Amino acid sequence: DGLAERLGVGERQLRRLFRQHLGAAPVSVAQTRRVLLAKALIHDSDLSMAExxxxxxxxxxxRFNETFQALYGRPPSALRRREARADSEGVRMRLPFRPPYDFDDLLARLKARGDAVEGRRWWRDLTPETDAATGWVAVERGVGSSSGDGLSVVVALDDLKALPGVLARVRRVFDLSADPEAITRDLSADPVLKPLVEARPGLRLAGDWIDAGETAPSDRLPDDFTPSLLRRAERWRPWRAYALAHLAAAGVRLETLETRHDQAA
Known part of the structure; x- marks a missing residue:
């Protein structure tokens, strides 16, 4: 009910959209997300099962125990790896991404906009007003054979109930849901973008910690886009923001792109 209200749609419409695009009801999707987060915490942290x-x-x-017993035929504690050990800093876990992923480029852009970055580590203070808890979060590129394609995240906070929201914001800031294969495939239909996205498929968007935009971050454009550029940008959907990021990284001026479009027309 709360999700439908926040999105401004009816409950029936929300259920229909979930069925259409995800093949499951909203309750089932939420349950899956809880289970996946719980598994990650069991594997990567030293939190007790109650925590x-x-x-x-x-x-x-x-309910936690019953869910895991039903899904896996054993209690959640049986899933804990023996090598799991305590981290005095806080809850440490790995957040995966689809490779390639240009972490250093994204970190440089986060630093340039004023985020706290020390070396190859990003961090942020957590506040009750924004995060429903007090503490901090730090992110760095995972290293070692066990890290795989993921970022190493440490979260220290005084209310564990706030952890899912903090992790969701980390995923948004570091653009961890991006699908580089789909982005490269779709944007390559534009002859100007094709060599750019193929040269740098790991380029990511620097997301906002608090996102209040109505349009998906991957598809946002500046307000001052000219009608000519807007027409060309239609072919970039739903990756218009990635198209702009690639153009900027390659030093391509939008005025030049607009001229090319007008000539082609």
């Missing part, structure tokens, strides 16, 4: 249940959004430890 994992709280941090991953289960209403009670009993």
């Amino acid at each position: 994992v249940a709280l941090a991953s959004g289960f209403g009670s430890v009993r």
Whole structure:
């Protein structure tokens, strides 16, 4: 009910959209997200099972245990790796991405806009007003054979119930949901963009910690776009923001692009 209200749609329409695009009801999707977060915390942190249940959004430890027993035929504690050890800094876990991923380029752009970056580590203070908890979060590129294609995240906070929201914001800032294969395939239909995206498929967008935009970040354009550029940008959907990022990275001026479009027309 709360999600439908925030999105400004009816509950029936929301259920229909979930079925159409995800093949499952909103409740099932939310349950899957809770289970996946709980599994990550069980594997990568030293939190107790009660703390994992709280941090991953289960209403009670009993419901947490029953869900894992039903899905995996064993209690959640049986999934914990023996090598898991305590991290005195906070909850440490890995957030995956689809490679390639140009972490250093994204980190440089985050630093340029004023984010706190020390070496190859990004961090941010957490506040009750923004994050429903007090603490901090730090992100760096995962290293070692066990890290795989992911970022290493450490979160220290005074209320574990706020953890899912913090992790969602980290994913947005570091653009972890991007699909570089789809972006490269779709933007390559534009002859100007084709060599740019093929040369730098790991380029990512620097997301905002608090995102209040109505348009998806991947498809946003500046307000001052001319009608001519808007017409050309229609072919870039739903990756218009990535198209602009590639043009900027290659030093291509939009005025030049507009001239090419007018000549082609």
